[in-house]
Amino acid sequence: MKALVYYGARDVRVSEMPDPKIEQPTDVLVKITTTNICGSDLHMYEGRTDMEQGRIFGHENLGEVIEVGKAVVGIKVGDMVCMPFNIGCGHCKNCEAGLTGFCLTMNPGFAGAAYGFAGMGPYNGGQAEYLRVPNGDFNCLKLPEDAQEKENDYVMLSDIFPTGYHATQLAGVKSGDNVVIYGAGPVGLMATLSAQIKGANKTMVVDNHPDRLKLAEELGAIPIDFSKGPAVDQVLEQTNGLGADRGCECVGYQCCDRQGHEHNNVTMNELVKTVKATGSIGVVGVFIAQDPKAEDSLQKTGHMDFDFGNFWMKGQSMATGQANVKAYNRQLCDLISSGKAKPSAIISHELSLEEAPDAYKHFDARDNGWTKVILKPGKQGSQKKHVQEREAVTA
Numbered sequence: 521m522k523a524l525v526y527y528g529a530r531d532v533r534v535s536e537m538p539d540p541k542i543e544q545p546t547d548v549l550v551k552i553t554t555t556n557i558c559g560s561d562l563h564m565y566e567g568r569t570d571m572e573q574g575r576i577f578g579h580e581n582l583g584e585v586i587e588v589g590k591a592v593v594g595i596k597v598g599d600m601v602c603m604p605f606n607i608g609c610g611h612c613k614n615c616e617a618g619l620t621g622f623c624l625t626m627n628p629g630f631a632g633a634a635y636g637f638a639g640m641g642p643y644n645g646g647q648a649e650y651l652r653v654p655n656g657d658f659n660c661l662k663l664p665e666d667a668q669e670k671e672n673d674y675v676m677l678s679d680i681f682p683t684g685y686h687a688t689q690l691a692g693v694k695s696g697d698n699v700v701i702y703g704a705g706p707v708g709l710m711a712t713l714s715a716q717i718k719g720a721n722k723t724m725v726v727d728n729h730p731d732r733l734k735l736a737e738e739l740g741a742i743p744i745d746f747s748k749g750p751a752v753d754q755v756l757e758q759t760n761g762l763g764a765d766r767g768c769e770c771v772g773y774q775c776c777d778r779q780g781h782e783h784n785n786v787t788m789n790e791l792v793k794t795v796k797a798t799g800s801i802g803v804v805g806v807f808i809a810q811d812p813k814a815e816d817s818l819q820k821t822g823h824m825d826f827d828f829g830n831f832w833m834k835g836q837s838m839a840t841g842q843a844n845v846k847a848y849n850r851q852l853c854d855l856i857s858s859g860k861a862k863p864s865a866i867i868s869h870e871l872s873l874e875e876a877p878d879a880y881k882h883f884d885a886r887d888n889g890w891t892k893v894i895l896k897p898g899k900q901g902s903q904k905k906h907v908q909e910r911e912a913v914t915a
């Protein structure tokens with residue numbers, strides 16, 4: 521099969537790879553029809569992780585079941601399924617508690633497994649024609665009748681929609697809350713959509729890319745462009761000097777200051793300032809335990825210069841970590857099916873698998889307009905389509 525393979529820093533190519541096979545009776549094989557490039561793929565693409573050469577990228581996957589192992593009972597050949605990026609076993613202490621992002625058995629020695637991801641187990645990704653899904657009954661979300669018609673919406677259930685929703689859950693967003701969201705990338709935009717679904721009062725989204733801020737605005741947010749003035753001042757002005765009730769971190773360790781220099785503490789320290797006293801902060805942006813190639817000496821070891829004094833003085837609370845996708849994907853699926861959420865509105869490019877290496881270059885460079893790239897491995901030739909017309913995201 522054809523697959524997008526990692527060869528080293530900023531070197532990914534579409535190569536011929538062996539087809540995956542049923543290895544365990546609980547496995548399911550999926551023919552991938554849509555798979556996304558994610559911001560967290562870029563950490564590996566840039567050579568910032570210990571990703572092994574020869575691995576296939578891709579943890580945001582949707583497709584048609586073409587084969588099931590003997591022990592699979594709930595998923596059938598022909599089903600359209602979307603897979604959470606986390607791979608769970610379904611029977612460990614964390615999976616039983618719904619914390620499938622921290623499964624204790626699928627990647628022994630570490631809590632959490634994923635497809636095509638550095639440090640998250642040996643599983644290949646789905647930026648390929650086919651994908652092996654372990655524990656298929658547990659890890660496949662069977663999609664409703666309108667799966668093909670709304671495929672570009674449903675594929676967002678693999679990661680960014682639940683991850684954005686998780687940011688608002690960790691932050692404790694309730695109806696009427698004023699919410700500040702750092703980052704108008706795909707996850708920040710999905711946190712925006714989630715805050716809207718939950719009935720937030722003001723949702724303020726901080727970024728410096730006009731195209732992304734425009735999307736946030738279309739989703740009902742107040743854009744806060746930090747290139748035009750300090751975000752802290754702008755958020756305080758929007759909230760009568762009190763700060764937001766809830767804050768969401770949707771950028772991660774590669775956040776930058778106003779001069780464009782990367783410091784892993786920029787967004788976290790700004791959240792301490794822009795969230796009110798006793799407010800709460802949800803952190804879903806990726807922070808890593810080791811980043812040897814970072815310039816900042818603290819950052820090399822995953823530490824940061826965090827304003828803990830003010831955080832404590834303000835009595836704030838914080839919750840962190842990757843989304844347990846299975847905790848949310850069914851409900852969010854229903855919102856898509858009923859037309860109440862349309863996460864595909866943030867898609868900027870729909871491309872063939874062959875075009876993926878070029879797409880990585882543009883997405884990595886944060887080129888204007890490259891918000892979210894989805895790949896269609898089944899389709900040949902150029903699918904290049906800059907999605908211009910964006911429909912309203914919430915009905």
Ligand SMILES: [Zn+2]
Nearest residue numbers: 558560580679
């Ligand atoms: Zn992702």
Ligand SMILES: [Zn+2]
Nearest residue numbers: 609612615623
């Ligand atoms: Zn488990």
